[in-house]
Amino acid sequence: MxxxxxxMIIILVIMNIISFGIGYLFAKLNFGYINIIPNKEHQVVxxxxxxxxxxxxxxxxxxxxxxMEKKYNCxxxxxxIAEDINSSVNKLKNLKK
Amino acid sequence: xxxxVGLDVGTSFIVLAKNKDNNILYTDFRDAFYIIKPTTPVxxxxxxxxxxxxVFIKDSDNSFILxxxxxxxxxxxxxxxxKRPMFKGVVSAKxxxxxxxxxxxxxxxxxxxxxxxxxxxxxxxxxxxxxxDNDFDVGYHEDxxxxxxxxxxxxxxxxxxxxxxxxxGLEDSDYxxxxxxxxxxxTNVCVMLNGEPTVTFSTTKSGDWIDRMVSVAVGEPxxxxxxxxxxxxxxxxxxxxxxxxxAVCSYYxxxxxxxxxxxxxxxKNHKSLPKFKQPLKVVIAGGTxxxxxxxxxxxxxxxxxxxxxxxxxxxxxxxxxHAVAKGCLIASQIL
Numbered sequence: 001m002x003x004x005x006x007x008m009i010i011i012l013v014i015m016n017i018i019s020f021g022i023g024y025l026f027a028k029l030n031f032g033y034i035n036i037i038p039n040k041e042h043q044v045v046x047x048x049x050x051x052x053x054x055x056x057x058x059x060x061x062x063x064x065x066x067x068m069e070k071k072y073n074c075x076x077x078x079x080x081i082a083e084d085i086n087s088s089v090n091k092l093k094n095l096k097k
Numbered sequence: 098x099x100x101x102v103g104l105d106v107g108t109s110f111i112v113l114a115k116n117k118d119n120n121i122l123y124t125d126f127r128d129a130f131y132i133i134k135p136t137t138p139v140x141x142x143x144x145x146x147x148x149x150x151x152v153f154i155k156d157s158d159n160s161f162i163l164x165x166x167x168x169x170x171x172x173x174x175x176x177x178x179x180k181r182p183m184f185k186g187v188v189s190a191k192x193x194x195x196x197x198x199x200x201x202x203x204x205x206x207x208x209x210x211x212x213x214x215x216x217x218x219x220x221x222x223x224x225x226x227x228x229x230d231n232d233f234d235v236g237y238h239e240d241x242x243x244x245x246x247x248x249x250x251x252x253x254x255x256x257x258x259x260x261x262x263x264x265x266g267l268e269d270s271d272y273x274x275x276x277x278x279x280x281x282x283x284t285n286v287c288v289m290l291n292g293e294p295t296v297t298f299s300t301t302k303s304g305d306w307i308d309r310m311v312s313v314a315v316g317e318p319x320x321x322x323x324x325x326x327x328x329x330x331x332x333x334x335x336x337x338x339x340x341x342x343x344a345v346c347s348y349y350x351x352x353x354x355x356x357x358x359x360x361x362x363x364x365k366n367h368k369s370l371p372k373f374k375q376p377l378k379v380v381i382a383g384g385t386x387x388x389x390x391x392x393x394x395x396x397x398x399x400x401x402x403x404x405x406x407x408x409x410x411x412x413x414x415x416x417x418x419h420a421v422a423k424g425c426l427i428a429s430q431i432l
Contacts, residue, residue, distance in 0.1 A: 060240040063200040067157030071145075075152060075164070075205045076111075076126035081416065083121045085423070088268050089430045095272055095292035096431060 100211040102251075103425025104219040105261070106203070106242055108183045108305065109281030109384055113206050114422035121426065123419050126206050129179040130198045131168035134160040154201065162198060169320055178319045185301050186222035186258075186283040187238035200245045210250035217251035218429040220258040220421055222283050223297040226363055233301075254432065259287030260294045261424030266380035266414045273373070275406075277360075277395075278421055279383035281305050284356050288364065290371045300359050304385035307352060311344040326388075333390035349388055357398040365405045376409035382420035386413065 002010075103114040113124040135141040141159050151167040163171050172179035182188070182199035189195065207217065221239050239255045246253035262276035262285075272292040278285040281304040288296040308319045308326065315322070325341045333350060337343040364370055379399075381392055396411040414420035 058234060058237045058240075060237070060244050063196050063241070063245065065197060065201045065204065068162075068197075068201050069155045070205070071148070071155055072152040072164075075202070076113075076124045078122060078124045080117060081121050081123065081419070083423070084119050085116075085121065085427050085430070086119070088264070088427050091268060092264065092272060092292050092427065092431055 099215075099430070101216040101218070101426070101429035102207065103261070103422050103427070103429050104207060104217060104246075105258075105419075105422040105425060106183075106219050106221075107280050107384075107421070108181060108186055108283070110418065111202060111206050112419055112422035114419065114426040116426070121419075121423060123422060124206055125418070126202060127165040127169065128183065128202070129165060129168045129181060131163045131172045131177075131179045132160055132194070133163070133171075134158075164198075164202065169324065172320045173318070173324060176318060181281075183238075184282065185233065185305075186280065186285075186299070187233060187235060188241045196241065199241075203242070203245050204249055207246060207249055207251070213250045214252045215250065216429050216432075217246055217253045218261075218425040218432065219246070219253060219255055220261050220425055221255040222285055223257050223259070223287075223299040225283065225299045225301045226359060227300045227302070256425065256428050256432070257285065257287055257294060257297045258421055259285040259297060259299075260289070261421045261428060262380060262382050262414065263287050263289040263294070263424065264292075264427045265420040265424035266382065266412075267378060270378040270409075273375075274378035274380065277356075277379060277381045277383075277386075279303055279356075279381060279385035279391075281384060284383075284385075286360060286363075288370065290373070295371055296364065296367055296369050298363055300356055302352060302355060303383075307345060307348045307385075310348045311341060314344045315341050317341065331389065333388055333394050335390075345388075349391070350394065352385075353391070353394050353398050354402070357395065357402045357404065360399065361402045361404045370406075373406060376407035378409050379411040380414055380420075381411065382414035382417040384418060386417055 105112040107128060109128055111126045111128050115122045133144055135144050144161055148161060148163070151163060152165050153161050153163045153167065155161055168179045180195065182195045182202065188199060219242055221235055224235060225233065243253045243255070259276040259278045262278045263272060263274065266276060267274045267289060273290050276287045276289065283299045283301055284303045285299045286297065287294050308322045311322045312319045322341060326345050329339060329342045331337045331342040331346055333346055335346060337346055381395060386392065392411055392413045399408060399411065416423070
């Protein structure tokens with residue numbers, strides 16, 4: 001048989017565990033996470049990761065056409081079409097104002 | 098009018114548009130090349146003599162690069178296919194030879210700017226909705242073309258290809274409607290509201306896809322199929338006695354069905370799509386749309402594939418091969 005003092009100690013321990021559990025859940029609901037010992041260095045690294053990006057688009061080098069000797073007089077066909085684009089330009093300009 | 102110019106940098110054609118005494122001067126160049134590499138000095142001389150009268154360039158390694166129509170004709174003569182400086186609407190970072198040829202052609206077609214800083218607007222494709230390809234890089238394409246044109250003294254800027262078509266073909270509907278540019282490598286779409294592009298996208302199947310599929314079906318090189326397709330007489334939806342043209346008709350129908358399905362699916366519930374008050378005008382242009390029955394079939398397929406917007410009419414641009422270049426020229430006066 002347990003003595004009254006032992007029962008009191010067991011109840012106290014259980015109460016402590018329950019209190020810790022409720023506190024833990026409350027903290028999780030409010031802050032999303034618990035960080036008992038804040039790691040400032042880790043936080044800085046995380047922040048930097050989000051702010052800095054590197055331009056990884058392809059680099060365009062000069063495309064040299066030196067040494068290519070043309071052997072023709074005219075490239076392509078030319079045609080003149082009777083079209084005046086002034087009205088199109090003016091209408092579009094007004095719309096884009 | 099100023100000296101600003103518009104340039105349609107297409108997979109199959111490069112078209113330059115310039116103002117000339119209140120008319121438009123177009124320069125069209127067939128975007129194709131074919132390389133002949135002689136093995137001996139004697140062969141070099143013989144080939145050069147044989148190419149007399151053709152449009153070609155001699156490279157520093159003594160190879161001959163035929164350009165334009167002559168490249169296609171020579172490729173057919175040798176039962177081979179001509180090459181393209183661009184693939185599916187863009188310059189490929191991997192194709193060094195193609196980039197060099199494209200640079201040469203562009204420099205020759207546009208010439209040097211009349212005065213430094215003349216504005217040049219060229220077209221670029223939209224990001225495709227039907228592929229995820231790392232090699233398809235519109236940004237790289239734009240940078241390459243810009244750097245080539247800058248060397249010629251132009252202040253070059255890019256706009257979407259179908260946006261340019263809208264500028265050329267939607268004036269009578271207050272620049273509100275849809276432009277569909279059916280090029281060789283891609284189909285580009287732009288939905289425009291009062292001169293502002295609201296939705297742009299592209300699909301990667303167009304005329305070249307038809308050539309490739311027909312080529313496999315009938316066992317002929319792509320160049321032969323392309324030549325037959327461009328010169329032959331056929332109507333989409335009708336049977337043809339010529340097996341190549343019969344296959345062309347069949348694949349045209351499948352292509353239009355595919356494109357209109359993507360149009361419907363992409364625009365359905367699109368976040369940026371405005372609420373239009375009136376039924377829309379759809380304007381179609383590009384070399385692939387030149388086939389007889391293309392516009393009519395496109396309209397029918399839009400209806401059968403449950404296109405989500407009311408359509409007033411589906412029309413062909415007045416000048417389907419020059420419409421994009423004309424739109425770029427108009428944009429060069431405004432942007």
